[in-house]
Amino acid sequence: MSTTAPPVKPVRESHARGIRGLGWGFLIKLALVALVNAFGLMTVISAWSAQSWVVLGVVVLLVVIADWVYFTRRALPLKYLMPGLIFLLVFQVFIFGYTAYIAFTNYGTGHVGTQEQAVEAALIQGERRIDDSPDYPLAVVERGDELGFAIVDDDGDVQVGSATQPLAPAPDAEIGSSGAPTEVPGWTVVPRATVLTDATLGEQIKQLRVPVSDDPNDGSIRTREGSTGAVYEPTLVWDAAAQTITDTQTGTVYTATDLGAFVAEDGTALPTGWAVNVGFANFLKLFTDSSLAGTLLSVTAWTFAFAILSVVLSFAAGLGLAIVYNDPRVKGRRILRALFILPYAFPAFMAALLFRGMFNAEFGVINDLLFFGAHVNWLGDPWLTRAAVILVNVWLSYPYWFLVCTGALQSLPGETLEAAEIDGANKWQRFRSISLPLLLVSTAPLLISSFAVAFNNFTVIYTFNNGGPAIQGAPYALGSTDILVSAIYDVSGVSGGAADYGLASALSIIAFIVVGVISALSFRQTRKLEEYQ
Numbered sequence: 001m002s003t004t005a006p007p008v009k010p011v012r013e014s015h016a017r018g019i020r021g022l023g024w025g026f027l028i029k030l031a032l033v034a035l036v037n038a039f040g041l042m043t044v045i046s047a048w049s050a051q052s053w054v055v056l057g058v059v060v061l062l063v064v065i066a067d068w069v070y071f072t073r074r075a076l077p078l079k080y081l082m083p084g085l086i087f088l089l090v091f092q093v094f095i096f097g098y099t100a101y102i103a104f105t106n107y108g109t110g111h112v113g114t115q116e117q118a119v120e121a122a123l124i125q126g127e128r129r130i131d132d133s134p135d136y137p138l139a140v141v142e143r144g145d146e147l148g149f150a151i152v153d154d155d156g157d158v159q160v161g162s163a164t165q166p167l168a169p170a171p172d173a174e175i176g177s178s179g180a181p182t183e184v185p186g187w188t189v190v191p192r193a194t195v196l197t198d199a200t201l202g203e204q205i206k207q208l209r210v211p212v213s214d215d216p217n218d219g220s221i222r223t224r225e226g227s228t229g230a231v232y233e234p235t236l237v238w239d240a241a242a243q244t245i246t247d248t249q250t251g252t253v254y255t256a257t258d259l260g261a262f263v264a265e266d267g268t269a270l271p272t273g274w275a276v277n278v279g280f281a282n283f284l285k286l287f288t289d290s291s292l293a294g295t296l297l298s299v300t301a302w303t304f305a306f307a308i309l310s311v312v313l314s315f316a317a318g319l320g321l322a323i324v325y326n327d328p329r330v331k332g333r334r335i336l337r338a339l340f341i342l343p344y345a346f347p348a349f350m351a352a353l354l355f356r357g358m359f360n361a362e363f364g365v366i367n368d369l370l371f372f373g374a375h376v377n378w379l380g381d382p383w384l385t386r387a388a389v390i391l392v393n394v395w396l397s398y399p400y401w402f403l404v405c406t407g408a409l410q411s412l413p414g415e416t417l418e419a420a421e422i423d424g425a426n427k428w429q430r431f432r433s434i435s436l437p438l439l440l441v442s443t444a445p446l447l448i449s450s451f452a453v454a455f456n457n458f459t460v461i462y463t464f465n466n467g468g469p470a471i472q473g474a475p476y477a478l479g480s481t482d483i484l485v486s487a488i489y490d491v492s493g494v495s496g497g498a499a500d501y502g503l504a505s506a507l508s509i510i511a512f513i514v515v516g517v518i519s520a521l522s523f524r525q526t527r528k529l530e531e532y533q
Contacts, residue, residue: 029070033066033067033070033071036063036066037063037067040059040060040062040063041063043055043059044056044059044060047059062086062089065082066082066086069082096512099505099508099509100505100509102501102502102505103282103283103502103505103506103508103509104277104278104279104280104282104502105275105276105277105278105502106259106260106273106275106276106278106281106282106502107275107501107502108493108498108499108500108501108502108503109493109498109499109500110261110271110272110273110498111260111261111273111274111275111276112274112275113274113275114274114275115256115260115274117274118260118262118272118273118274119216119238119245120216121272122234122236122238122245122262122270122271122272123216123217123234123236123238123245124209124220124234125271125272126234126235126236126247127209127219127220127222127232127233127234127235128232128233128234128235129222129230129231129232130219130230130231130232130233133230133231133232134154134230135228135229135230136151136152136153136221136228136229136230137151137152137175137178137179137180137181137227137228138150138151138152138180138221138223138226138227138228138229139151139180139181139182139184139189139190140189140190140195140205140226141160141181141184141187141188141189141190142187142188142190143162143186143187143188146162146163146164147162147163147204147205147208148160148161148162148163148165148187148208148210149161149162149167149208149210149221149223149229150170150173150180150181150184150187150189151167151181151221151229152175152179152180152181156175157169157171158170158171158173158175158181158184160173160181160184160187161210161211161221162210163208163209163210163211165210166210166211166212166213166214167210167211167212167213167221170184170185170186170187172185173185178227180227192226192227195226196226202226205223205226206222206223206224208222208223209221209222209232210222212231216234216238217233217234217237217238218233219231219232219233219234220232235247235248235249236248236270242255243255243256244256244262245262245270252264252268253265254269254270258276259273259276259278260273260274260275260276260278261273278502282502282503282505282506283506283510285503285506286503286506286507286510291473291474291475292475292476295471295474295475295478296487296507298471299478299482299483299484299487300484302386302480302481302482302483303455303483303484304455305386306386306389306390306393306454306457306461306481306483307451307454307455307457307483308451309390310390310393310394310397310450310454310457311397311447311450311451311454313390313394313398314393314394314397314398314400314401314450315401315405315443315447315450317394317398317401317402318397318398318399318400318401318402318403318404318405319401319405319439321340321398321402322401322402322405322406322408322409323405323409323431325337325340325406326406326409326410337402337406340399340402341399341402341403342399343395343396343398343399344396344399344400344403346396348396348459348460348463349459349463351392351395351396352392352459352460352463352464353463353464355388355391355392355395355464356379356463356464356465359378359379359388360378360379361375361376361377361378361379361380362375364378366378379465379468379469380469381469382469382480382481385465385468385469385480385481386480386481388464389460389461389464389465389481392460392464393454393457393460396460397450397454400450401443404443404446405439405443408438408439408442408443409435409439411442412434412435412438412439413438416434417430417434417435420433420434440526441526444522444526445523445526447522448519448522448523448526449519451518451519451522452515452519455483455484455485455511455515456483456484456485456511456515457483457485458483458485458486458489461481461482461483461485461486462486462489464481465479465481466479467479467480467481467482467486467487467490468480468481469481476490476491476500477490478490484507484511485511487507488504488507488508488511489504491503491504491507492504
């Protein structure tokens with residue numbers, strides 16, 4: 001009995017299949033992971049330079065996890081879930097965590113940076129020229145994007161420095177016939193003509209201060225015209241050991257406090273401070289500061305009123321129109337439906353701007369057409385402005401509910417409604433006892449989400465009237481139509497004025513908790529509606 005041996009695969013064919021086993025998919029994955037690693041390495045270098053150790057550690061951890069997930073044959077679900085998890089971590093968890101961190105600091109105008117930066121800024125603000133300081137021949141030099149000064153000192157030697165590098169000898173520098181340096185090793189001398197003709201450069205030169213030494217109390221070199229420089233010394237003297245700044249002209253001593261400020265015995269403080277952890281001070285201020293707490297209470301009450309009325313009225317308008325145009329007896333329903341959803345396709349900020357002009361007391365069409373030219377101050381009276389902004393938001397929101405309710409009405413079980421009609425129920429009874437409960441089963445989650453959207457509807461509030469009219473005596477320029485999110489914007493100082501990011505972050509945390517609690521309770525209550533299904 002003879003047996004036939006199986007054919008032996010050629011070595012070349014097996015090897016080729018082994019190479020093809022890698023596939024283009026593996027090569028693409030390798031390239032993408034390489035890009036991720038390159039981006040991670042770049043972020044690590046930046047975090048190392050900025051000494052952001054938390055960011056550095058998180059980035060390293062994420063890169064290591066990504067490499068393990070995409071190069072192992074295990075954890076297959078993570079290969080699909082990890083991109084979404086990283087985006088969630090970066091754009092949600094990190095932002096919320098960083099906001100919470102800022103809420104426990106005094107970060108804002110006058111409290112930015114470290115204590116060393118605050119000391120340097122204070123000394124610069126108090127500088128004056130030394131009476132017996134000579135005028136040193138000076139040349140403006142640059143190195144990349146960094147500007148500096150090169151001067152010829154009393155001994156005829158050239159010294160060069162920048163805002164971050166104190167003056168240091170430049171032994172191989174050359175001095176021209178004008179007495180100013182013309183060649184400085186490691187630096188490029190800016191031509192005098194450029195200094196005179198470039199207005200932007202000239203302003204930078206006037207603002208530039210080059211420290212004389214590592215001790216900030218020794219002063220710095222400044223120039224007015226870019227050809228000669230003089231020594232300016234601070235009128236404030238910093239004592240690092242005692243943590244005090246002394247005004248040499250008045251003798252006032254400012255002592256560093258735990259709140260990140262230099263404060264004198266009489267309560268006066270220097271304008272420049274530094275960022276420190278203040279615990280729950282920002283949260284306590286929201287409830288204990290009489291001028292702020294009263295205003296925020298009014299803003300909070302209006303926020304709830306605005307959100308509730310916007311949702312209820314727009315839902316009612318959308319449902320009413322949906323009922324009307326769901327009736328087959330209405331002619332041209334498709335065209336009319338298309339016309340009614342036009343506001344939904346209109347940009348919200350453009351609509352708010354248009355309505356702002358229409359509500360103008362002087363030349364607005366609403367006063368001219370609806371009130372026979374009467375002078376109704378829609379944008380100046382608090383209650384009228386509130387009514388107007390609610391009307392604008394309802395106009396923008398009802399098409400959404402019109403579409404949702406139209407679809408929900410068309411999906412209602414016809415047998416149930418017919419049975420109720422046979423039993424003698426009229427239209428109102430059928431709507432109240434059958435249609436509306438069934439509608440709420442499908443629309444209740446959307447109503448809750450719409451409440452959250454209206455609660456934080458910054459666009460309409462800011463664009464329509466910038467939160468105005470202003471509340472008299474209110475801090476941070478808060479207005480009668482400001483809701484919590486626009487109040488946070490005002491407190492943050494982005495729109496102008498003093499910024500208090502710590503207080504704004506604390507207020508945003510509270511707003512987040514309020515919306516989260518209300519949404520959680522509302523979703524819990526919507527389960528009771530399921531019994532109607």
